Amino acid sequence: MKVFHKLSELGAVPGPVVIAAGVFDGLHLGHQAVLKCALETARSVAGTAVVLTFDPHPSKILRPDNASRLLTSTRHKLRLMEDFGMPAVLVLPFDRDFASVGAEDFLRALKASTPQLTRICVGQGWRFGHERRGDAGLLQRVGRDLGFETSEVPPIQIHGITVSSTRIRQLVEAGDLADVRRFLGRNYSVFGTVRKGDGLGRQIGFPTANLATHNEQFPPNGVYCVRARAGDRNLVGVANIGIRPTVQAAGERLLEVHLIAFEGDLYGHDLETEFVRFLRPERKFPDVAALRDQIARDVQSACRAEASAPDLRDGEA
Secondary structure (H helix, E strand, O other): OEEEOOHHHHHHOOOOEEEEEOOOOOOOHHHHHHHHHHHHHHHHOOOEEEEEEEEOOHHHHHOHHHOOOEOOOHHHHHHHHHHHOOOEEEEEEOOHHHHOOOHHHHHHHHHHHOOOEEEEEEEOOOOEOHHHOEOHHHHHHHHHHHOOEEEEEOOOEEOOEEOOHHHHHHHHHHOOHHHHHHHHOOOOEEEEEEEOOOOHHHHOOOOOEEEEOOOEOOOOOEEEEEEEEEOOEEEEEEEEEEOOOOOOOOOOOEEEEEEOOOOOOOOOOEEEEEEEEEEEOOOOOOOHHHHHHHHHHHHHHHHHHHHHOOOHHHOOO
């Protein structure tokens, strides 16, 4: 998958070009419908589908004191888009200057840089441009003038509930992994870079990968059976989210992953941690020996949970 960062780079994309535009935080089923619209349209005209998205999440610039927790960091989102089959993504830097650009001015700049643009696909209700004045109606009006069409993709509903990033954040925070799975079409996962920790896990026989994440929404504190993806390796593990009360009095909230039967060095590598099942709450143990014994039981529980869990990566429900 090709990744671009400037409008001017789209001129080299083989046309006709069909754009799927949006923030796409979480890449949930509604977002996937927009990407599918672009892919199918591009296929029908022998063109190229391109995702147009932004970094960072606009809320970080527009509401810095109340920015949304992320479901997917930009790097995570790019990995998911590549897995979905998108051939190209344009990630535009979102800052105060960009936020001040009018919606129509942006569309004219987009068309000028991409003369082969033939259609833009967006989710229903998507807004863009200065003060969020751009919508599907404006896309259609400007498109008639500039020579592109617009597809507004209706939202996806499951059991009468509209799939949205806001709703999924609430479900993740509440620990409702089953409904999150239904809305995403996959298990919820967090993407981070492995950093050095204090080495306690290794000392007690259960080395952990400590993840530096990117303001993602975590499930509730506790221990989980997880699947982890490091490069092309898929691994099973046990993850702890919490403050590690047995070993520190007032620690920061961390995500640590013990990868079962894994040997190697992951420091500095990206790790995608997929939450399969909640095992138990985090709690304080009387000593490190008791903690070690419990982790051994957690590993056994994780192996049983993984063996009975559906593999959504293979399309099973």
